[in-house]
Amino acid sequence: ILNVEQSPQSLHVQEGDSTNFTCSFPSSNFYALHWYRWETAKSPEALFVMTLNGDEKKKGRISATLNTKEGYSYLYIKGSQPEDSATYLCAPHNTDKLIFGTGTRLQVFP
């Protein structure tokens, strides 16, 4: 069974705060690491797909880094806004499986 851990489970921040979450995963048989954003009552939407050790990707105020040797990825949100409130899921693709973590639930208060 693939062990994917995300921390923290939930996070409450004020508008304008910057925040980050962690995803840890097995480093063996690694293909890629996916990050998804999941708003309530909607479907998950892809943020990033990262494959190379040391990868850094950015989309607006959101960025992510990847360390495949030690098996972790960080997601950063700079200057959080209420519309960033969502659950952020990571999904490592190891061997033939793409398994989702249980996510970090972010709530940004105005």
Added chain:
Amino acid sequence: DAGVIQSPRHEVTEMGQEVTLRCKPISGHNSLFWYRQTMMRGLELLIYFNNNVPIDDSGMPEDRFSAKMPNASFSTLKIQPSEPRDSAVYFCASSRLLAGANTGELFFGEGSRLTVL
């Protein structure tokens, strides 16, 4: 462009009845995934297909669950007989299969909410 299309959006049925959930992936995508969302496990992978061939069905809970992909544009997930513990939201997702068995980003359907009474 049409996204991943799932039907029905909602299904309420009685224990013991057969349930069939349907999925139409995005045209040109050659990987298809079925996930189940539960409070306890989050998004749980049930089965996935590459080029219409089932690759891993180890996540299928038990023999009551079956999935097929007869062609590149259609997949079904069937539960027979259904039980109350099968109540969940079932998501279908599709993606492009890249080099080295890697998969591109997943595009999710809106999900099928199943309630078994």
